[in-house]
Amino acid sequence: MTPPPTEDAIRAADKSEGLAAVSSCPGYAILAKRADFLRAAQARRQGTGGFLLQARNRHDDTPAIRVGFTCSKKIGNAVARNRAKRRLREIVRAVLPGLAQPGWDYVLVGRPGATISRDFALLKDDLTNALRQVHAPRPQKPPSAD
Template identity: 30%
Template sequence: MQTEYRLKRRNDFRKVFRTGSSVANRQFVVYRAKRSEVGTIRVGISVSRKVGNAVTRNRIKRLVKEVVRDWAPDLPKNTDIVIIARNPAASMDYKEVQASLRHVFRKAGMWSKKENSIL
């Protein structure tokens, strides 16, 4: 995922948690908050140590980044998103991660109806 799409600073994460709304399923929790500054969507990924060791956590982060990288142009601008992985995400492959994130993003209203038909 390119640098312009990353959410890195602790204060940015806190702002999303404080001002945003959340949607969840068994594998992921997605927090979404609108930004006042004009720009692209920014995404932060959080995977707790409870999910697994470093290899497992980094694998989940790589899969999520790849899925979101493909969707970034279609997601709403001026938005910050934090994706939190839960335990069941540790045993998922790419297609399962993609399907689960698609489900959560649809629940969060991240796509218009036209874009929903494509995905």
């Protein structure tokens, strides 16, 4: 049987856990206003097997990364929609901190049948690929000969 930890050991563990929690914090805010969702819907889109990613550069010189989640009634009842949003939130927590760019809004839209049933590793790969596609440089269109 091991002896109980001393008060100094408890304080040291609390400090190290607090630092780890702060440094691993993803650093994104949740979108809540309808207008932000509508603006993101008009910007870049990237479809995947499990969801649709909408992304928008705000051009407002703030480094905040904002994320929104939405699932329509096509997904199913409230239980199914909440499960789909929980899965989307978890893949964002796992993938977004490494690939998101400051000053962007991202909205993940659940897909009927796919968001809930798709393998979790495939959902994470979907988000990784979608973020790379959204942030890839766009080719310039040649000027028209009109």
